[in-house]
Amino acid sequence: MTTEAIREGVVGQPIKRVEDRRLITGRGRYVDDIQLPGLAYMAILRSPYAHANIKSIDIEVAKSMPGVLDVIVGADVPYNPLPMAWPAGGSAGIQNNVSTPRALATDGVKWNGEGVAAVVAETAEQAADAVEAILVDWEPLPTVVDAEKATQPGAPQLHSTAPNNIVFEWSVGDRDGTAKAIDAAEVVVKQRLVNQRLIPNPMETRGDVGMYSPGTDEYTIWMSSQTPHIQRLLLAAFVMGVPEHKIRCISPDVGGAFGTKIFCYPDYPLVLLASKRLNGRPVKWIEGRRENYQSTIHGRDHITYLEIAGKKDGTIDAVRVKTYANLGGRLSTIGPGIPTTLYARVLSGCYKIPKVYAEVVGVYTNTVFVDAYRGAGRPEATYVIERAMDLFAAEIGMDRAEIRRRNFIPPDAFPYENPSGLGTASGGAKIYIDSGNYEPALDKALATAGYANLATSKAEARRRGKYLGMGLSTYIEVCGVAPSKWIGAVGEGWGAAMWESANIRVHLTGKVVATVGTQPQGQGHETTYAQVVADELGVPMEDVIVQHSDTQGTPFGYGSYGSRTSSVGMTAAIKAAGKIKDKAKRYAAHMLEASVEDIEVNGADYFVRGSPEKKKTIQEIAFALDLAFDAPEGMEPYLDETAYHDTPNCTWPFGTHIAIVEIDEATGEVDLLRYIAVDDVGKKINPLIVDGQLHGGIAQGVGQALWEAAIYGEDGTLQSGSMLDYALPRAEWLPAFELDETVTPSPVNPLGVKGVGEAGAIASTAAVANAVNDALAPFGIRHLDMPLSAARIWAAMQAAGKGSSGSNGSSSSNGSNGSGGKEAQA
């Protein structure tokens, strides 16, 4: 397991993805590609109302429609509601008033799009037609879609068990100490920040095929899921009451997920029930795009009251936030965990801030549930702290890079435990920030961006009728969330462990099958696992195949999310390879008539120390040991080893992103001119894949800053209900990203990797938002909420131009800013 050996092989090489041949030539196999004899099709009737009681449902007409095989309503479903696996843990206060969806609603609907009935028919077209023939007698109820308003007196109430629509009130950090520090501070800056709701938009919507086998009383489900093993556990033990070994979950190729496919969804038990009711005919349900917008989880949706306090020399003493987190009409699988553990506990970012206190109120509203979307809590935290640093710098008149530099956790402070951080695992082990060195990334990014010439660039833009702005985001994030003993001890995990698994077999022909518990959704795991295993065993990469995502035949794993696969899953693969090598060494000793202590390994070669000509290759050893004609006493045939890995700690990637924007004075349009990203993701298994992950993540984060917004009307109708009204970023709107790196290996895994799946999305939103706000500073605009659309910016410029505040929702404790006077207005 020496890293020296790894470096000489394919790990670290920019190898093209082996899965791309099938995926980009249309030969992938997604859920909708599954064809089975007798396949029937399901469509779901979704509520047109955001809040309503169901007085009655008339299914008679629908049942008589052509091709209709079955119509199912909530009362027909014998299963439990879906589980909620990650309650907000720790502190006191109102705790986790849990209401989760059922396969079909029985007690009324809580959002526009909640499923109330399902039709199964011979064709998808017939199912879609028959769904329209179901007659529901609705009793519409008052609605509330805003998390802060939902907690106020008189707001419509969603659940009798959750007074004032509060799911939980949770806090972390030193409340009294933070209050004292803020009261005593030289400077305090306050701001209300809205982190708007987003629709994740994977290219492949969700979908399932359910099949019940009457002969064996077993269930099989093909699902577009990030977590097939977890889904089997949840469906068996919590939802359906079916023994776990009687359910098989298969995730075929998954066309993107961004977190949305981690969770347990109502359609999983529904397709299985539908198949059972048809005595085993397989049933397919494929989500339409509009349906995806209405019924798959959304992301973000925070309203935050921020206070940041410190000294005029730029030292930050304390940060206090109160955040209202919109969790939707019912709770998704780990909804409460996102704005608590994954947001509030990383709120201090890469800064050494002595006092941090965060209150989070989880709230029900008449909207679809909110859960993890790429970054999950960390983009929200990064946005808050990076806006806070800019606001504080502006208040005291300090350079924005300088204030960051001044407050960075210094490189000699690692491992570093932050004051509101992830806490202590059972047995006393601390969850700490593993490693970091933040200034080199900042310096590199500043140099590339030409930060020193910013004033000149701004003046030049003004001559063209533009306002130029530059924004910094010196982000940090937590990846590879672990270990299990922390998840269990703090009570803030998702009620499950956090290890990973891998099985490696070396077949008689020397070809290697690696079977893993994680589940790719576009990250290229079939390539990167093969790189790692090939190097560990000294075999060519093309001799390794990576299998995954089927509970039948893969070891249990917790799946892929939270940028955890490389740190946790690939360490399990390295351990399994280590076991293979140990056994191969013992057999090589037998073959070479040497003592096992004298066997040395170099790549594929196992030789007697001092006599390199006396050697056997891993392929020769596998051949002989698979035949086992000459196996020594006590040695089992075959090279087949499984390993489980529970990582000792999380990993903490970091870096500096810089966005440079220009704003058109007449229209408010933002043009993203340049984007510079210096990321430290530790060591890289495949730099090409790392760059691809960064590109996609940055684009998504820019999308939030400038264009994307899920908008519900006051009546709870999803107004941004299709791609005609929900603006995803387009390649032509983005500049060529300027990527660079620093490399600080993580000490918590043998590869030294930190994870990269979310970094781009975590960093870029704040960088672009800071750049736009910087560009608007000449108008006296201190802060604008996202998305920083042309219309919003234009309105703010107009308001500022007319002498009003123009700082949408801002407030200032010390009253010296936000004056709104224009300074450099043309």
Add this chain to the structure above:
Amino acid sequence: MIPAAFDYSRASTVDEALALLMEHGADAKLIAGGQSLLPYMKLRLARPDRLIDIGRIDSLRGVRALPDGRLAIGALTTYAQLLDEPKVMGLALLADALPRIADVQVRNRGTIGGAIAHADPAADIPAVLLALDAEVVARSAHHGERTIPIGEFFEGAFSTALTPDELLTEIRVPSPSGSYGSAYRMLEQPASGFAIAGVAAVIGQTGGFSADAPIDDVRVAVTGVGERPYRAAAVEDALRGTKLGSAAIGNAVGAITDGVEVQGDIHADVAYRTAMAGVMARRALEAARERLNE
């Protein structure tokens, strides 16, 4: 995303199409490229009982110059074909607008006739044709052929002067003598790509170019702003007879939404849309002025 059931007929000739329209009339929808109609049908916002597919009537495809110099554009000519057509791309206004319409796939299928028959109030082509003073040729089995001035064609959002038995066959673009400049400027709604405000401007000196003479032909058409595309008569009146100086343009475009009920939505409220109509009008007029003698 599955349309409601519908019947389907394919017409191979104009006469077949007219006969099918006679038979099915208001219950049927013509489909050409399908780039607007099919998405609406998939969302079940449109539910025609029957589609009459005219997509393979080759006689309705292509661009030709009429003897009097006018350009005749067949209704089924796709955006992609227009982009490849020098006679079309020679008109600066169309050269501005066509490359911005949707994406390559849509431009390969979508037709100019379909675009105006669909009459989306934020589409680009209607404003362009309004500013060009185009004519629409329609034919029916009963009444034969008639010509509809483009100014009378758009009656409201998704509503035109075409009767249920009529087939739009051709669009004719005049070729006035004199010196002309034109431009199209639009602010895009980022999700749909349709206009928050789009303005097509045509300006001319009918007696030929003269740096000292006033502009005596001004046409300004607006899309995305009202419930239908319109000519901004107040702006045209204010600028006709001027030399189209920047100050004159700046003053005139303040009237760009006069008499129009400006629409507001989640992307742009009435104030923003009104202001952007003015900005786009100014930019289109200034660009047209630059091109006057090209």
